[in-house]
Structure formats: structure tokens, C-alpha cells
Amino acid sequence: MLQSFKMAIKSIWGNKMRSFLTMLGIIIGVASVIILVSLVNGQMTYMTEQFASMGTNQINVNVSNLSSRSVTVDEMYDFYEDNQGLFSQMTPKVSISATIKSGTETLTDTTVTGVSEQYLEMKDQTLDTGRFLQYSDILSRQKVCVAGYYVAWDLFGGVDKAIGQTLKIDGTSYQIVGVISRQDEDNMEAGGTDDVLYLPYTSAVRQTKNANVSNYVFATADMDHTTESKTAITMFLMGIFKDDDLFRVSAMSELLDSLNSMMSMMSMMLGGIAGISLLVAGVGVMNIMLVSVTERTREIGIRKALGAQKRNIMQQFVIEAAVTSSLGGVIGIVVGSIATTVIGSFMGLDATPTPGAVLISFSVSVGIGLIFGYMPASRAAKLNPIDALRSE
Incomplete structure (x- = not known):
């Protein structure tokens, strides 16, 4: 497992531009979810305070x-x-x-x-x-x-x-x-x-x-x-x-409850819309991993010839996809948190990154890496070692 992780980092570092472009969709998706949900929650807090001042x-x-x-x-x-x-x-x-x-x-x-x-x-x-x-x-x-x-x-x-x-x-x-x-x-x-x-x-x-x-x-x-x-x-x-x-x-308390319910629904809806970009990013991860498998067909053949099991090959590519999307998720959290504070300040809202939005968006980004990385990893694991060694 540790060896597969090291190889994933080495592969990502060896193709910096391609890795960054692969992560870009994840970064945008995670940042979008955090920004939209946090701003809606900031607006909800502001409106709740306004209602409270009117007497709940x-x-x-x-x-x-x-x-x-x-x-x-x-x-x-x-x-x-x-x-x-x-x-x-x-x-x-x-x-x-x-x-x-x-x-x-x-x-x-x-x-x-x-x-x-x-x-x-x-x-x-x-x-x-x-x-x-x-x-x-x-x-x-x-x-x-x-x-x-x-x-x-x-x-x-x-x-x-x-x-x-x-x-x-x-x-x-x-x-x-x-x-x-x-x-x-x-x-x-x-x-x-x-x-x-x-x-x-x-x-x-x-x-x-x-x-x-x-x-x-x-x-x-x-x-x-x-x-x-x-x-x-x-x-x-x-x-x-x-x-x-x-x-x-x-x-007033009933009006406040209705308002909170409506704003929560809006927060979920906007978060879902932003989450669509994460699915698009997942397709990008899968495409890049398929390209990576094609480029490294000979390497896969050598590893299999030396005794690497199917699960070892699959593990390597799944971990590489998960690490790529996880790094994108971390960068997205940083970008989203900074953008939320700046935009909230500009709008006059006390908007802070919502822990729930951060956790969900990061978990989804890791999940996307595992799910969309599975198909390329499975394809790599199923390669015939002889055919792989003969590829150019």
C-alpha cells in the first residue's frame, strides 16, 4: 500500500501540468460547493438575527x-x-x-x-x-x-x-x-x-x-x-x-422556522448544483487515468512478468486516482475557504466555511477518485503481460 502511494505521488509529480489540469475540475467543484453553501448559511444567519431583533x-x-x-x-x-x-x-x-x-x-x-x-x-x-x-x-x-x-x-x-x-x-x-x-x-x-x-x-x-x-x-x-x-x-x-x-x-417563531426550512432547502439545492461539477471532474479523472494506463502499458507488462498480482496493479492505479482527487479536494477547500471569506466580506455577510460542506465536498472528491479510477485500474489489471510487453 505504501509503495503504491509513493508511486502515485511520483507519477503525479512527474506530470505536473497534466495532474494539475486533472485536479482543476475537482478544485472548482469543491470550492464551488463550499462557497455557495457557506454564503447561503451566512445569509440565513443574518436573516435569523434580523428576525430575532423583531422578537421571536x-x-x-x-x-x-x-x-x-x-x-x-x-x-x-x-x-x-x-x-x-x-x-x-x-x-x-x-x-x-x-x-x-x-x-x-x-x-x-x-x-x-x-x-x-x-x-x-x-x-x-x-x-x-x-x-x-x-x-x-x-x-x-x-x-x-x-x-x-x-x-x-x-x-x-x-x-x-x-x-x-x-x-x-x-x-x-x-x-x-x-x-x-x-x-x-x-x-x-x-x-x-x-x-x-x-x-x-x-x-x-x-x-x-x-x-x-x-x-x-x-x-x-x-x-x-x-x-x-x-x-x-x-x-x-x-x-x-x-x-x-x-x-x-x-x-414570528413560525415564520422563522419556515424561513430556515426554505433556506436549508436552497442551500442543499445550490450545493447539489455545484456538486455536478464534481461529477464532471470525475469524468476528467477517468479519462486521464485511461491515458495513463495506455502510456504505461509496457511498464504494467514488466511488473506482471516480474510477479505482480492483478490486485497490485489495480491498487496502484486506484490509489493514484484517489490521491489526485484528494489533492484537488484539499486545494479546493483552501481556495473555497479564502473565497468565502472575501466574498462574504464584500457582501457584508459573516460567512465562514461550513464544516459540513467542507467534509461532504472532500469526501465526494475522494469517492470520485475511487469510483472513476476503478475502470482504468481494472483495465490495467486485466492486461495480458505478453501483449503489454510487446506494446510500444
Whole structure:
């Protein structure tokens, strides 16, 4: 075995260019599998983090209130109070499309949302300075708001400078009582996660001149009981609306599971497509090994004449094919790992070579060497020693 391995290395080294071209297909195939799978996994990690920042323990409820059938905020709070074992927080959510002004400065991409005093804890965010909304603000419909980091800097030139300042939301004045800590450490831009404004949902309802609140967010007390919590909300709303087309209940954790399942399928599909190039590379290995057998027919005849068994000849050529594809696999892993890091950095993803992709692609490359090297090795082993010695 050791002697066959040494002879394989000597043969590969003796035909450097041909060996490299044979390995090239393996290198490209292995590198492609690693790059594609790792980038998809990097994207999956990024999207998972984005969903986590939105709250994987949250359930979003959207209702279509009718004049004959509707649910009020008080009824939703009564339901929440009756199911404290399932839910830890709840807030009505009123979205406003508005223009923000302060002096001559104007913001048009700011996300303005009416929420309850529990919203900050639900989003797992912290305050940079000041305070968040309080129950008294909700009860008395105070004209106060909590600004995002971008709003404070863009309109007032700093976080501390924003506290106590007044801005106008579609002409209605609100006083800033707090500023949320910076959420995006890399980018702070219009329409981003720091370009937000929170005000009491009661004030937001008055601002929109709509008496009905149609969106609510629940935070589950236990992630393991998400399905049970979702069912409880569904049954409660069904009792009011009598029609499941009039409301929608969606759990963030279920959306995340669906996303992960879809991304995993995509990763396997792209890995399979890249793996086709490994099969093509296997054909290349087989062709080169057949050429090698033809070139070394006389050598095979001499070895057989000196007593070499059929299995010795077969072992030599199979090992040579396996070593060729294995070296190609190793080089492919190095190339794929470097390319993954570079491409991931360029795309802004934390993409690292996936151990599973590395192991599978290398195993496939070795397997290809063994499988596609078998036929040429078998042909060499079956050569008649006399005919082999007479070949030129």
C-alpha cells in the first residue's frame, strides 16, 4: 500500500501540468460547493438575527373591524389579563404615515408608531437617555414621544439635546421625553432601524382620526407554548368575528422556522448544483487515468512478468486516482475557504466555511477518485503481460 502511494505521488509529480489540469475540475467543484453553501448559511444567519431583533417570542394580530363585528382595545386587554400564563406583554400598535418637522428640518422616512408602555421591553431595547412612555401618558393621551437615535441626531444634533425638544407630526406638536439606544452600529440612515418615533397609542389613534385599532402585538411567556398561545388568540377572535378571514394571527417563531426550512432547502439545492461539477471532474479523472494506463502499458507488462498480482496493479492505479482527487479536494477547500471569506466580506455577510460542506465536498472528491479510477485500474489489471510487453 505504501509503495503504491509513493508511486502515485511520483507519477503525479512527474506530470505536473497534466495532474494539475486533472485536479482543476475537482478544485472548482469543491470550492464551488463550499462557497455557495457557506454564503447561503451566512445569509440565513443574518436573516435569523434580523428576525430575532423583531422578537421571536412575539405574535402579531391584525383584525378587520366592521361596524357589526369588531374588537376593542379594552376587550383585547381583558383577554390578555385573563391569559397571564400564556402572555408576558401586550401592546396595541398604530402605524402612522407622517412627516416629521422641527424648525426647517424635515423627515419623511421615519417610522412613526403608537404603542403602549410595554413596547420597549417587548422589543428588548434600552434607552440612551430620558424615559419611555408611561401608563399615565396612554391614559391621558399625552403629546409626548420617544425618538430613535437617528431622529435625535438629525433634528437636534445630539441625544441629550433632543430631550425636552418639540417636534411636529403632521402639524401636531409632541415633546421628546426619551431617546432609544442606537440599534444599528454599522449604518445610521433615513428609514433605518434608528429612524423611529414612538408615541402613546391613544394619541396615535387621535392623530389618525380612526377610533378602531387593528394591530396588536403579544409577547409569549414561554417560547415552547407559542402554538398554544396562538390558538388561544385565534379562538378568542373567532368567537367575536365568526369568520377567520376577518383576522390574521402570525407567530414570528413560525415564520422563522419556515424561513430556515426554505433556506436549508436552497442551500442543499445550490450545493447539489455545484456538486455536478464534481461529477464532471470525475469524468476528467477517468479519462486521464485511461491515458495513463495506455502510456504505461509496457511498464504494467514488466511488473506482471516480474510477479505482480492483478490486485497490485489495480491498487496502484486506484490509489493514484484517489490521491489526485484528494489533492484537488484539499486545494479546493483552501481556495473555497479564502473565497468565502472575501466574498462574504464584500457582501457584508459573516460567512465562514461550513464544516459540513467542507467534509461532504472532500469526501465526494475522494469517492470520485475511487469510483472513476476503478475502470482504468481494472483495465490495467486485466492486461495480458505478453501483449503489454510487446506494446510500444
